[in-house]
Amino acid sequence: MATRETSKVPVNLDINGEQYDVLVEPRRTLLDCLREDLGLTGTKRVCDVGNCGACTVIADGRTGYSCLMLAVESEGLKITTIEGLAGEDGLHPVQQAFIQEDALQCGFCTPGQVLSVVSLLERNSDPSDEEIRLAVSGNLCRCGAYPKIFRAARTAAQIMSSK
Amino acid sequence: MIPAEFDYYAPTSVQEAIGLLQEKGPEAKLLAGGHSLVPLMKLRLAAPSVLIDLNRIAELRGIRSSDGGVAIGAMTTHSEVESSPELADRWPIFHVAGAMIGDPMVRHRGTIGGSLAHADPAGDWPAVALALDARMHIAGPNGERVVPAGEFFVDMLTSALEPDEVLTEIEIPALEGRVGMAYEKFRHPASGYAVVGVAAVVVTDGSGSCQDCRVAITGAGPKATRATGVEEALKGRPLDEQSISAAAERAGEGMAFLGDIYASEEYREHLTKVYTKRALLAAARSAQG
Ligand SMILES: Cc1cc2nc3c(=O)[nH]c(=O)nc-3n(C[C@H](O)[C@H](O)[C@H](O)COP(=O)(O)OP(=O)(O)OC[C@H]3O[C@@H](n4cnc5c(N)ncnc54)[C@H](O)[C@@H]3O)c2cc1C
Ligand code: FES
Numbered sequence A: 001m002a003t004r005e006t007s008k009v010p011v012n013l014d015i016n017g018e019q020y021d022v023l024v025e026p027r028r029t030l031l032d033c034l035r036e037d038l039g040l041t042g043t044k045r046v047c048d049v050g051n052c053g054a055c056t057v058i059a060d061g062r063t064g065y066s067c068l069m070l071a072v073e074s075e076g077l078k079i080t081t082i083e084g085l086a087g088e089d090g091l092h093p094v095q096q097a098f099i100q101e102d103a104l105q106c107g108f109c110t111p112g113q114v115l116s117v118v119s120l121l122e123r124n125s126d127p128s129d130e131e132i133r134l135a136v137s138g139n140l141c142r143c144g145a146y147p148k149i150f151r152a153a154r155t156a157a158q159i160m161s162s163k
Numbered sequence B: 001m002i003p004a005e006f007d008y009y010a011p012t013s014v015q016e017a018i019g020l021l022q023e024k025g026p027e028a029k030l031l032a033g034g035h036s037l038v039p040l041m042k043l044r045l046a047a048p049s050v051l052i053d054l055n056r057i058a059e060l061r062g063i064r065s066s067d068g069g070v071a072i073g074a075m076t077t078h079s080e081v082e083s084s085p086e087l088a089d090r091w092p093i094f095h096v097a098g099a100m101i102g103d104p105m106v107r108h109r110g111t112i113g114g115s116l117a118h119a120d121p122a123g124d125w126p127a128v129a130l131a132l133d134a135r136m137h138i139a140g141p142n143g144e145r146v147v148p149a150g151e152f153f154v155d156m157l158t159s160a161l162e163p164d165e166v167l168t169e170i171e172i173p174a175l176e177g178r179v180g181m182a183y184e185k186f187r188h189p190a191s192g193y194a195v196v197g198v199a200a201v202v203v204t205d206g207s208g209s210c211q212d213c214r215v216a217i218t219g220a221g222p223k224a225t226r227a228t229g230v231e232e233a234l235k236g237r238p239l240d241e242q243s244i245s246a247a248a249e250r251a252g253e254g255m256a257f258l259g260d261i262y263a264s265e266e267y268r269e270h271l272t273k274v275y276t277k278r279a280l281l282a283a284a285r286s287a288q289g
């Protein structure tokens, strides 16, 4: 069987407010494109099939698994990765809260956890414990840092509402 | 994990998508949220040579009222369905069942049309569609046809859709009378999929007896199915605990059960009865409340 040569296609991606023009195979996932083509390795790969949440990004205000999104279908979406959270005046309040509460052990799930909490707090500035739990229910933490992750989410809500 | 190679098209109208399906033949597949298809492609259990992305077709998205009922575009995401005020008011089951699908990331990208078309034996929307007697609007080379939910789920992972057809809209007909509905689900603790899920709709009159009801079961067998034995047993009876318990005993009649490492056939059969009773009790409460 002759192998078919799939040509690469041009894609324009809007990531953390910057425009990137890349040439990718249609089968390239957004995750692989971020990590391999753009060097944005903050977005992690673990299961690669939508089970763990390490690859979470925010797309048009909603969290999504970048390992199940194709780069080609991501054109036109406003993508935020962990690299896009810190601003000129330092870390995002959710990042600060994760450090303050020591809400991580190995840190591999952390970019996804942080983005899920950011996305929650953007829509709900004062979430209940249950809402926090549900918001990170797609982000597995094998180190079991959940109690501190929940605490960090509450702390972040306080930091953000006091601003 | 990398899918096999494919060519990618992103049409902007249903007509264009159907044209591409015809031109590219049965090796072409439609892409909706990709939350069932992309994992299969990564595992090489599916290897379409052409992918036709429905995400740029605006006409497939959104919820609109239709003829007293409501029509949900196939590309409407689980979370849009779950949080729709139009639906919550008259069909609260969409909020309840939608909130139980997977996790936030799955609900943000996965679509109701993709879930129905995929006919996953553990999917939640198939049971809801059956209990509401939904009408599937399907566009193909010869125009549109409408398939009732009762004829849409053919077998495990097989729907009534032909390879050159697109599911465009899910129409939910209006319900007359005092209506109650509920969805009860035993979630797989890791994936969230239904080990057993039961959707129940009951219609009652002033006297509190069951005028009509529909019960649909997912997760338990190879495809979502109506529990007609339960429905027959409850119609005309009072919507109380005694009649509901007796009717729920008939859940699973004539069904084939799936067994896997998580739940045996016997356990699923047992859960089917328990969850049927819970769903009917909750539906009866909401009809009377
Ligand atoms: C971690 C995880 C957990 C999950 N948990 C649950 C759960 O608890 N409950 C549940 O119900 N589901 C669950 N799912 C599945 C999820 O709901 C999928 O989104 C859904 O089953 C498929 O929808 P999709 O839009 O992603 O379709 P896709 O994956 O894009 O497509 C699925 C199939 O349908 C076809 N198709 C799609 N749209 C159309 C159309 N309009 N017309 C014709 N054919 C079409 C495609 O060609 C493909 O064959 C889970 C998925 C993951 C990854
Ligand atoms: S790497 Fe995407 S969900 Fe696990």
Ligand code: FES
Pocket: A103, A104, A105, A106, A107, A108, A109, A110, A140, A141, A142, A143, A144, A145
């Ligand atoms: S901190 Fe190690 S997986 Fe969460």
